[in-house]
Amino acid sequence: MLLSTLPAPTIPPLMSFHLGKPILVMIVIAAVTGTAIALRSRERKRADLVLWVFADSHAKTYRGSGLPGEPPSLVEKFRKMHGLTVDIQLLSYRAENVRLVSMFMSDMKGPVVPDVVEIEIGQVGRFFRPPVNEVGLLPLNDFLKESGWMDRIVKTRFAPWSKEGVIFGVPHDVHPVTITYRDDLFREAGVDLSAAKTWYEFHEMCLRFRDYWRKRGFYHRHALELPVSDASYLLVMLLQRHINPIDDYGRIHLDNPKVAQTVAFYAQLVAGPRKIATQSPGVEGAASKDLNEGNICAYITPDWRVKTLKDYTETDPATGRKKLEGKMRMMPLPIFEPGDARTATWGGTMMGIPRTCPRPREAWKLIEYLYLSEDGLRARLRETNILPPVKDQWNEPEYQREDPYFGGQKVDRLFVELAHEIPARYVNPATTFAAMALSNVMDKARLHVESRGPEGLEERCRQWLKDAADDLDVRIRQASFEQ
Known part of the structure; x- marks a missing residue:
């Protein structure tokens, strides 16, 4: 009876921290883990x-x-x-x-x-x-x-x-570069693509290919994969001609007359009445799907890309072989003029x-x-x-x-044979800016072809490239290490 009248004892709090329990818990965890990491770092000796x-x-x-x-x-x-x-x-x-x-x-x-x-x-x-x-x-x-x-x-x-x-x-x-193509579909159109030694011959053969398949209802069958404004593919062509947008001494070559010729030619591959190319989604699985279905029938292929295209090609469940086995061929890049390389590097x-x-x-x-x-x-x-x-x-x-x-x-x-012809590719701190400038000029050239045709295109390209070279020169001077 007496015990029941006594006040209940006061139980002290288990912890008291002015920022609150959650913060204290976080500090304790950080201290423990930090100690563990420090001890582990001491135990783990750096490799030689x-x-x-x-x-x-x-x-x-x-x-x-x-x-x-x-x-x-x-x-x-x-x-x-x-x-x-x-x-x-x-x-x-x-x-x-x-x-x-x-x-x-x-x-x-x-x-x-x-x-x-x-x-x-x-x-x-x-x-x-x-x-x-x-x-x-x-x-x-x-x-x-x-x-x-x-x-x-x-x-x-x-x-x-x-x-x-x-x-x-x-x-x-x-990384030598070739062209990989659907030989069966080109042959059906009466085109031996490997016979094309220049880009101009290649273009004409691809036009014949395009026209053959369009007459048979294949309006979305394209001869070649090329993006409309990505300078990577144009750079391959320029390297064939032994042209770097900028060399290892920082000299700008965008205003070389051959650059304007090449840009004007490229624009007519991707736009206008003589268009023979289209761009793929940019994912190799999708590129292989277009190859399988005959939507895009030729690709510019450095050695690293060939394996990817093959790996993603559909397999015939009955035979276990690739459905395109035996239908594919590879050829060197066509050239623009004597002295060009039949390959580039990518x-x-x-x-x-x-x-x-x-x-x-x-x-x-x-x-x-x-x-x-x-x-x-x-x-x-x-x-x-x-x-x-x-x-x-x-x-x-x-x-x-x-x-x-x-x-x-x-x-x-073939890759080995072409590797002996690899042109020199230089990379400069401003190479990225040069590629952006080329992409911009490519886009202007494409729009020119679509709206006015090829007339006056090369002359306009020369002016655009000169302006781009002048602008790039200013950028390089502003960003120079010594400034």
Whole structure:
């Protein structure tokens, strides 16, 4: 009875924090996880060499897939050969470029800086903005000469990775360009497309093809895939003519008379009464669908694109073979005039060494092994069909085989043959602006053809290109490193 009259005891609160329980919980979690990360970072020792890559296929080529029964990876073989561990770090395309620019501009040193980096051709120009002796990558001319690779690699393939004769990257590829086409549909129209040696002959043959199929109700069957204002395809034609919009010394070539000729010709392929091309949705699966259905019957194809087109081609469930097997053919690019190359180059990747790398010779050994060795070639062939830049590797049996998809044609051998003709492609910090200027002029040329026809087109193109060159010159001066 007495106990029941006593007041209940006061229970102190379990916690008291002036910002509230949720904030306190977050602080505790952050402290615990931060400690764990710090401890893990101490336990994880940095590899002897760190390589940054942006492509998943490259990462798999170097470090393997990790599947049971797989042979030792390239990095494991390299460790056994040289006693050096390698960490392959896969970064997103954008993250790698942003971080590298930041590191190079701040002259950063230490373990956070990779020892070797892969850079894509569309991004390398930004790293060439400083004067040659201040570029964030290490010049490789001496390494290439001492090792003998300078003479074994396609010389023009050093061009995208060079500034004023100084080489900053070793090429991963060559990427010669051809035309891949539906031979069965062209033959049915009475056209042997491979007989076209010039672009003008090619255009006439494609007009015959177009007219044949239109008479039979195929109004949406186009001879060639070309976008109306994407400069990538026009650049292929200009490279054939040994013209870069801007060279590695920053000289502008948009006002070269051959550029106006080429733009005017291109505009008549995609517009007006002599139109023979259309653009695809831009997704390779859709491009292959158009190829399967005969909507677009010829494509401009660097080596990397051929595998994608084949992979997406429909398979016949009855035979297990590709439905287009035997119906496809490949040919060199037609030319405009004697002296032009029958090919160009499209895309590319390099491997380079940051200037602040503390172990440049070891980093060079890694580049040699991954890019240029026989082991590197074998690993590459397992993942892709990309032609390597080392000329004596082109004699390998893998590049001499007949391809059933192309009716037994030795298409890899054709790529090898054309690789000897690869024109030099230069990449400059202003290359992107030049491509935008070309796209703008292309669009004006197309509208001119649609509204007025081809009369006076080339003259107008010359004026537009001169204006574009003058504007680009101003932009380059304003953005120069010394300003």
